[in-house]
Amino acid sequence: MRFLFCLLFCSFPVAATDTAAAWQAWRDGQAVLILRHALAPGVGDPAGFVLDDCRSQRNLNQQGQQQAKAWGEKLRQLHDGSFRLYSSQWCRCLETAQLMAIAEVKPLPALNSFFAGRGDAQAQTQALLQYFSVNISPEPIILITHQVNFTELTGIFPQSAAGALVALPLTYPARVLAQVSLADL
Template sequence: MQRREWIQCVGAASLGGLLAWRAEASTETAHAELAKLWRRDGGALLVRHAVTESGLGDPPGFALGQCSTQRNLSDAGRQASRAMGAWMKAQQFKPDAVLSSQWCRCQDTARLAFGAFEDWTALNSTFDGQGDPTAQQKALRARLQAMPKGRSEVWVTHQVIMTALTGAYPEMGEGFLVDRQGRLLARGRMAV
């Protein structure tokens, strides 16, 4: 049985029920509606990095900037990242900015899906006592609130960052479309 990934409308926004992340003939209209909503209202699409090699956190000796010391994307994660980029291209939609955590799995997700991206330390993981959760959430909320109406950004990050901002738990490769107040409008997973 083929696994289907989906985006579900969770707020007042009208996305027409369930939306598939990957373009299929029966969901092309739904894809267009998602792109239309994001183009019209803007906001940030928070994406938890794509599927990784097995494990939790990072191995002992982890170091930023040294991918060989980190838990990295699996083949399926790399494929899903490319599929997300293909979906965006098919929608003829290019976000105004793509920002990423400094972890290699996030940077690789951003690079494979969008090509260019900028590192933003506010998106770095706060798992297991890393980072400064309070300061990072403050920076995320400040950027959202300052975002002009209609601006669209992608933020590739980690579960702990997305959960702290929205109160919802994302799976690997799942995205949350949020408005300028951080309210969750829609959520969905990358196709593999």
């Protein structure tokens, strides 16, 4: 009977009060918000990908640009102070971060995609864990990255522009406090 109870109720999404507490932990510098970049239709990048050439990459469409702006508005509603904003060096992540218009964007190679052998999942995840064991800030932190990086760290397969509030210091696997999306805010 206990097993059935747990099966029915333990798998439900995080309660609203838990989400509120997770946002408070984020505002207090005890968590980070990790977001998958906004909508950039397709999978991976085209042949001829060049990191410094956005024309060679998958980029945000109009809906993705709107999602990024909406995240910026929501985050300003949730916190009226300054932010720390880190992004993958891929154009779709940088554009997501820039369109949020909440802080100077700091490119962080540990957030770069390792999809299809473009990087090293283990090394980048370890670098991310190391970076946020030393660079913890009292300001809310936002990380913009890719599905593969997000999934490697959290075990969650996010939709475009979806996120999670993750406890600091980062651990592997991460301690997810709440999953979040624009629809939830």
